[in-house]
Amino acid sequence: MHAVITALPGDGIGPEVVAEGLRVLHRVGEQWGHRFEVREALLGGCAIDATGTALPEATLQACRDSDAVLLGAVGGPKWDDPAASVRPEQGLLGLRKALGLFANLRPVTLHPRLIAASPLRPERLQGVDLLVVRELTGGIYFGEKGRDATPDGGESAYDECVYTTAEIERIVRVAAQLARSRRRKLTSVDKANVLETSRLWRSVTARLMREEYPDVQLEHMLVDACAMHLIRRPADFDVIVTENMFGDILTDEAAMLAGSLGMLPSASLCAAAGHHRTSDVQPRRMGLYEPIHGSAPDIAGKGIANPLATILSVALLLRHSLGLDVEARAIEAAVARALDDGIVTGDIAAPGERVCTTTEVGAAVVERLVA
Numbered sequence: 001m002h003a004v005i006t007a008l009p010g011d012g013i014g015p016e017v018v019a020e021g022l023r024v025l026h027r028v029g030e031q032w033g034h035r036f037e038v039r040e041a042l043l044g045g046c047a048i049d050a051t052g053t054a055l056p057e058a059t060l061q062a063c064r065d066s067d068a069v070l071l072g073a074v075g076g077p078k079w080d081d082p083a084a085s086v087r088p089e090q091g092l093l094g095l096r097k098a099l100g101l102f103a104n105l106r107p108v109t110l111h112p113r114l115i116a117a118s119p120l121r122p123e124r125l126q127g128v129d130l131l132v133v134r135e136l137t138g139g140i141y142f143g144e145k146g147r148d149a150t151p152d153g154g155e156s157a158y159d160e161c162v163y164t165t166a167e168i169e170r171i172v173r174v175a176a177q178l179a180r181s182r183r184r185k186l187t188s189v190d191k192a193n194v195l196e197t198s199r200l201w202r203s204v205t206a207r208l209m210r211e212e213y214p215d216v217q218l219e220h221m222l223v224d225a226c227a228m229h230l231i232r233r234p235a236d237f238d239v240i241v242t243e244n245m246f247g248d249i250l251t252d253e254a255a256m257l258a259g260s261l262g263m264l265p266s267a268s269l270c271a272a273a274g275h276h277r278t279s280d281v282q283p284r285r286m287g288l289y290e291p292i293h294g295s296a297p298d299i300a301g302k303g304i305a306n307p308l309a310t311i312l313s314v315a316l317l318l319r320h321s322l323g324l325d326v327e328a329r330a331i332e333a334a335v336a337r338a339l340d341d342g343i344v345t346g347d348i349a350a351p352g353e354r355v356c357t358t359t360e361v362g363a364a365v366v367e368r369l370v371a
Contacts, residue, residue, distance in 0.1 A: 012295025014072020020307035020362030044074025044088035054091030068321035071290035117259025133175035134247025175241035189242035261293035262306025265313035
């Protein structure tokens with residue numbers, strides 16, 4: 001197979017973790033006989049510094065011409081002014097919108113040796129294997145927003161939250177199909193007791209599941225209750241589907257089940273009938289793959305960032321955009337073996353355990369990759 005991958009290292013620790021992800025990707029190519037052509041481009045703060053915009057047109061075109069995109073992280077103190085007209089996060093939001101990446105998948109699984117790294121009691125973590133499917137291009141993040149002067153000399157601000165039937169249907173279908181391939185349980189999260197968008201979300205979801213996925217068990221849950229139950233009984237969840245802002249918050253909470261943001265990958269996918277560069281029989285989805293952590297500027301350049309979330313994002317890239325499930329499983333198994341052997345960075349190391357560097361962890365995964 002020949003595939004074109006656009007790499008967007010971004011800011012902070014992004015270049016360090018992306019380098020390890022690409023190292024693993026190229027090793028997969030060597031062992032399975034694939035050719036991965038990697039093209040690097042600018043996004044976020046580094047793009048602002050170089051071009052004055054967070055999403056240069058050349059970057060957007062490179063992503064459109066690719067099979068998939070691997071992203072590090074964007075942002076940092078240098079560009080943190082909320083009043084700035086151009087901010088790194090605009091590049092990521094713009095890229096998601098331009099590529100039609102409406103479905104964000106965030107799997108949460110827990111390696112046994114990392115149970116101690118989680119703040120939860122060990123008995124609550126047994127059997128945790130959940131997937132959050134977050135709607136990514138609608139809702140309050142993309143609605144109209146602004147400020148108006150008030151008669152008393154102050155200001156009022158507004159952020160509009162809008163969802164349509166079609167937007168809800170397409171994300172629920174993605175989640176339901178994934179639930180059907182897992183334990184056939186779907187939890188739809190909303191705030192239907194307060195928000196009109198959530199009431200629409202609930203009614204559309206109930207109808208769609210009844211008509212198209214009667215074999216999948218559907219549960220409705222308010223977002224505040226879900227936040228509580230993710231801590232109280234996380235192993236009860238299979239697939240969670242929710243809107244943009246709720247998903248953003250809940251997935252960061254769920255990350256702590258695994259002990260560290262540095263362990264969790266994500267995939268942002270377009271429609272199944274979307275962009276396909278090659279003509280293999282295996283269907284593909286154009287996707288953007290990234291660790292869920294931020295740019296961590298406080299540790300950038302120190303060689304101590306955890307690259308495993310990025311490496312696991314490469315596994316998702318192979319599975320969802322290239323149809324290479326065997327290779328994806330091999331990466332996941334190699335990560336598990338590295339953890340079994342105590343190859344860990346400081347964020348997940350036990351007291352007194354040897355702490356490895358970013359490159360040492362990446363090398364350990366490469367060494368344990370078996371075709």
